[in-house]
Amino acid sequence: xxxxVRRTRRTRRTLQVTGAGAAALLALSACSSSxxxxxxxxxxPASASASGKLSGDVTVFAAASLKESFETLGKxxxxxxxxTKVTFSFGGSDALAASITGGAPADVFASASPKxxxxxxxAGDASGTPATFVRNQLEIATLPGxxxxxxxxxxxxxxxLKVVLCDKAVPCGAAAQKALDAGKLKLTPVSYEEDVKAAxxxxxxxxxxxxxxxxxxxxAAGDKVEGVEFPEAADAINDYPITVLKDAPNxxxxxxxxALVQSTEGQKVLNAAGFLKP
Amino acid sequence: xxxxxxxxxxxxxxxxxxxLPLLLPALIGLAFLVLPLVALLIRAPWRSMPDLxxxxxxxxxxxxxxxxxxxxxxxxxxxxxxxxxxxxxxEFPGRGLVRALVTLPLVxxxxxxxxxxxxxxxxxxxxxxxxxxxxxxxxxxxxxxVVVAEAFVAMxxxxxxxxxxxxxxxxxxxxxxxxLGASRFTAFRRVTLPLIAPGIAAGxxxxxxxxxxxxxxxxxxxxxxxxxxxxxxxxVYLALQSDPEAAIxxxxxxxxxxxxxxxxxxDRWMTPS
Numbered sequence: 001x002x003x004x005v006r007r008t009r010r011t012r013r014t015l016q017v018t019g020a021g022a023a024a025l026l027a028l029s030a031c032s033s034s035x036x037x038x039x040x041x042x043x044x045p046a047s048a049s050a051s052g053k054l055s056g057d058v059t060v061f062a063a064a065s066l067k068e069s070f071e072t073l074g075k076x077x078x079x080x081x082x083x084t085k086v087t088f089s090f091g092g093s094d095a096l097a098a099s100i101t102g103g104a105p106a107d108v109f110a111s112a113s114p115k116x117x118x119x120x121x122x123a124g125d126a127s128g129t130p131a132t133f134v135r136n137q138l139e140i141a142t143l144p145g146x147x148x149x150x151x152x153x154x155x156x157x158x159x160x161l162k163v164v165l166c167d168k169a170v171p172c173g174a175a176a177q178k179a180l181d182a183g184k185l186k187l188t189p190v191s192y193e194e195d196v197k198a199a200x201x202x203x204x205x206x207x208x209x210x211x212x213x214x215x216x217x218x219x220a221a222g223d224k225v226e227g228v229e230f231p232e233a234a235d236a237i238n239d240y241p242i243t244v245l246k247d248a249p250n251x252x253x254x255x256x257x258x259a260l261v262q263s264t265e266g267q268k269v270l271n272a273a274g275f276l277k278p
Numbered sequence: 279x280x281x282x283x284x285x286x287x288x289x290x291x292x293x294x295x296x297x298l299p300l301l302l303p304a305l306i307g308l309a310f311l312v313l314p315l316v317a318l319l320i321r322a323p324w325r326s327m328p329d330l331x332x333x334x335x336x337x338x339x340x341x342x343x344x345x346x347x348x349x350x351x352x353x354x355x356x357x358x359x360x361x362x363x364x365x366x367x368x369e370f371p372g373r374g375l376v377r378a379l380v381t382l383p384l385v386x387x388x389x390x391x392x393x394x395x396x397x398x399x400x401x402x403x404x405x406x407x408x409x410x411x412x413x414x415x416x417x418x419x420x421x422x423x424v425v426v427a428e429a430f431v432a433m434x435x436x437x438x439x440x441x442x443x444x445x446x447x448x449x450x451x452x453x454x455x456x457x458l459g460a461s462r463f464t465a466f467r468r469v470t471l472p473l474i475a476p477g478i479a480a481g482x483x484x485x486x487x488x489x490x491x492x493x494x495x496x497x498x499x500x501x502x503x504x505x506x507x508x509x510x511x512x513x514v515y516l517a518l519q520s521d522p523e524a525a526i527x528x529x530x531x532x533x534x535x536x537x538x539x540x541x542x543x544x545d546r547w548m549t550p551s
Contacts, residue, residue, distance in 0.1 A: 094519040162419065167502065169520040190419035191501025194516065202501070206402040207418045 055083035058253040059105060061096040062088060063112035063171065063240065064195040065136060065213075068220045069273040070110070070261075076269075077260055084253055092170040092195035093117075100125055100245065107254035110242040110261070112136065112196075113171035117241040127248065130241035133261050134275035137237050138175055139215040140228040141203050148209050153179060153230040156210055157187050164199045164208045167192040172199070175236040176212040182235035200225065214238075216274040237276070315533065322530055323523040330527040338505045339513040340531060346421065346509060347489040350428035351436075354485050358436040359478060363466065365437070366444035377441075384434040391430055392498025399426065399499075423500035424507050428489035435488050436481035443477025444470070487539060490532070 058077075062070050067090045074086035089096065089106070093116035100109055101123040109126070110133070111117045117130050142150045148161055156163045165187070166173030173192065180187055190208060193199040200217045202208040204224045218227035242261060244254045260266045267277065296304075323330070330336070365377055383391055399406040401416045409415045417423040451473065455465040471478075493511040500507040502516070510532050518525035 092519065098519050098522070164501065167516055169516060189503070191503050191507065192516075193502065194497065205396060205400060207396065207400050 054081040054253045054256055056085075056250050056253060058084060058086045058107050058250050058257055060086060060088050060108040060110065060257065061100060061104070061106045062090055062108075062110040063093045063096070064090050064197045065112055065172070065216055066090065066110055066240070067197070069216075069270050069275070072269050073257075073260060073266055076265070077257055080260075081253070081256065086257065090197075092167075094119070094169045094171075095194070105247070105249055106245055107248040107250050108242065108257055109245055110240060111171070112240055113174065113238050114241055115174065116171060117243070120243070120245075125246050126243045127246045127251070128244065130243035131258075131262070132239045132278045133242045133258075134240045134267075134270050134278055135237050136214045136216055136240060136275055138172070138179055138212055138230075138233040139218045140210055140230060141200055141213050141218050141221065141225040142210045142228055143203065143206060144223060144226055146226045146228065150210055150228050152228075153183050153212075153232050154185055156212070157185055161210065162208045163187060163189045164191045164193055164202045164211045165189040166196055166199050166212075167194055170195055171238055172196040172212070172214060175238050178236040179212070179230070179232040183232040214274075219274040239278070240275075318526060318529055318533065322526050326523060327527055327530075330524050331531065335504055335513065336528060336531070339508055339510045339528070340535075342421070342424070342505065342508065343490055343510040343532075344535075346424045346428055347432075347486050347492075349425045350432055350489040351482050351486040353425065353429045354433040354436045355478070355482060358433045358481075358485075359440055362437045362440035362444060363470070366441045367449070380437050381434055383431055384438070388431055388492065388494030389498050390494075392427060392495035395427060395430060395495065395499040399423075418499060419501045419503065419507060421500075421506055424496055424509060427495040427499040428492045431492050431495050432485040432489040435484040436478075439481030439484060440474060440477050443474045443480075447473050483539065487536065490535070 060070065060074070067088075070088060070090075074088060077086050078084055093111040093113060096109065097111065097116045097119040100106055100120050109117070109120055111120075114130075114132075117126075120126050121130065140150055140153070140156065142148065148155075148158075150156060150161075155161075165176050168174055168177055170193075172195075191202070193202065193211075196213050196217055199211040200213045200221060203211045204221060215227065215229075218225055242258055244251055244258065248254045261270075271277065361380065365373065365380070386394075396403060396418065398404050399409070399417050401407065401410050401418060406417065409417070417426055447470070451469050452462075452465045455469045456462060460468065491511055492509070493515065496507070496509060497512055497515075502508050502512050504513075508516075510528060514525050514528045514532070517528055
């Protein structure tokens, strides 16, 4: 009897302890999830009143192809505005658009196609009209040294060649389809990848023989892949629009970041990465 | 199990058994688990549902999912049950370490599992390059690759479940069989297997369900191509980005399949030990 009483007491205590632990965890996660928005909110009015003095977090949702150049620009932004912190979320433009319309807290959205930007503007989540800040052209990425002698888009349709494309929902996939249509070609890839970096990395890992990606991705991958230009790419050039979001927790800093992207300095970084002028 | 559950209900009726600090989080926990599924039902586009579900892509994905999950479970059974037996019945140095290694895919993020599989079995992988040059077999971007990815993630569930049942089973039956002249393998086949069948069934269901829901390792290792490697979870993920209604419809199909499996195997799963 006494033993069972003691046991129940012990289980009760462990339950209390685990309960408290769970509560603490919940509180912690609640903190971290609301952290950026609250800090940004409390900072935003101060930064606005201090006229031009920016602070707080800026969250930028950007197409996967912008990764390298935007990370460079993010560091430049933090340097120019001490006290700010730029956080990026890179991914397929369609996935990012879906999470923005789903209520993800972000300040800036830079997408790889007007179509994915339209998802956000149609949902009324953009503030103002998006501006085109760069354009990007497709290129074929092959294994280093181009062992399969790929010279044109048509060469990719050869049987036995493992080609990966982006999924048609993603801008690079839609553009690749446009280029194939322009060349009246039919291509059956081994996989439709969820974003352009995933497609590129299948070639970097030598799992696929070739991928249709952006010129900028080929350049960013260095000597891990070899780029092959093709004339049909001219029919499938993507405009990249950028905008401040309506529910931006830190709209002032968001505007400043977009200004940096459109500035001569920003364009220099983007052009160096292989992007075309708007 | 059933008796204690009934006891709990009785004491709740007497307002003595469930103190508020426990009852409240318990109800929040229940709501947390059930609410998202209810939301899925509320937001389901019931009117356009027939059109969404009769498209060939959906059926392709569902068929592929069922075939691959079943194949992955079969693979897990063939190599997982002997592994569980080894862990439970044979003493060897480093057994704890081996058990930990077997459990690792259980806690490993599936995407990491996919990357690891690429490094091992990819065309340029540690083992994969030999498979390619000797037999011309490449696993990435194939249906077999999906099965491999799913088995890698799902097999630990089976091994852990079967090993637990083996440990709980009385080894004296096997010993009796061997003293009566049966070989150790015959004893395993004729005595142990029937004894632990409920545990194997439970483990197989767990592994099958895990394989059916597999996303990260599959998309990383096997890619995404309709009819070949695009399973239901991949179809749901990609549909969510272009056509949320289709994603909800696909999710409901997966939910229905999961409920059907749970209901069908409820008796076998709930009753043993």
